């Protein structure tokens with residue numbers, strides 16, 4: 161009989177290369193923090209998980225890990241009990257939109273759930289390996305053999321600011337419609353993506369409308385999305401919707417907050433998606449009863465794991481609200497986890513977001529691949545990925561290096577101020 165007792169938990173914070181991508185708050189840092197979680201059983205089976213790596217998550221993950229030892233990897237419900245026992249420092253909770261991540265307001269519960277998710281994935285990976293079952297089987301079984309992802313287009317500088325150490329990339333700059341279309345073509349050529357999302361909120365709306373129009377011309381009939389992360393007023397959102405409704409699959413978080421989204425949704429004539437106003441179960445009733453959103457972008461990291469993602473999808477189904485998937489910067493462990501859970505969600509009718517193509521570094525022995533924009537659902541035991549200890553160690557050494565210590569917390573505004581010392585995170589609505 162397999163012994164599922166957890167005997168060791170390893171937490172390894174790392175810094176991962178990230179290109180100079182723009183969003184409404186600023187610029188991506190050259191390196192972004194992630195946390196790699198390893199859960200080891202009495203039989204020597206190791207399960208891996210991944211989540212945010214900023215200090216506010218590490219300070220919860222450490223006591224969480226201590227409380228995990230001696231429990232069973234199969235005790236997934238118990239993870240939430242442990243989370244409730246970990247106290248969140250009041251200074252970490254400001255109920256403001258995060259300075260790096262743009263995934264709604266920061267609450268104590270969301271911080272806890274973001275930590276639970278990494279441990280849940282690690283436990284599922286270990287459990288799957290112990291039982292010889294893929295993670296999707298532990299979630300009830302896959303409904304599809306592959307999961308479709310969309311190209312996640314960003315306005316982008318060619319390089320990180322002068323004097324800032326960072327990895328070079330071969331994507332080039334994208335600061336106007338021609339650059340955005342060139343980037344989309346590269347995404348299509350390299351990965352076969354057939355649907356395209358542009359991260360907006362960076363330039364005046366007319367410029368972003370022009371970029372989406374150019375995409376529509378270059379990729380006729382392909383699903384397009386625009387996501388300004390709540391940077392627009394209701395009036396601006398309605399104007400953009402009127403200009404683009406013939407080509408948009410959905411408009412993502414045009415305005416900030418459920419009441420503003422509800423006002424836009426009532427008159428936009430195009431579905432609204434969100435990963436900002438519905439980010440917790442508590443935010444669902446107001447958003448769904450006011451018709452504020454038509455598609456919820458789930459994200460197992462901050463919803464509290466793969467099983468909570470399934471619960472979210474079931475609630476969306478009940479209310480006739482669509483579901484798809486949001487992504488922040490992540491590595492292959494999370495892409496594998498996203499793919500397993502996405503494979504089990506019946507009402508997944510939109511391609512999922514993933515930052516993975518932007519990440520030139522990973523901690524796996526073998527990168528996951530996109531084929532015609534799809535990731536194959538692995539049937540190997542657990543997640544079906546293998547951690548490369550040398551890669552983990554290298555990225556951890558970077559995290560330990562005092563020269564990079566200022567990057568241990570993601571802060572897109574701070575990264576932008578290196579380029580433009582006068583930069584302040586724009587007040588919302590920005591336009």
Ligand SMILES: O=C([O-])C(=O)C[C@H](O)[C@@H](O)C(=O)[O-]
Pocket residue numbers: 181182183260261262263359387389435486487488489
């Ligand atoms: O869909 C979204 O809102 C995001 O993916 C938020 C991210 O933080 C993205 O804007 C980024 O990484 O700059």
Ligand SMILES: [Mg+2]
Pocket residue numbers: 387389412413434435436486
């Ligand atoms: Mg979004």
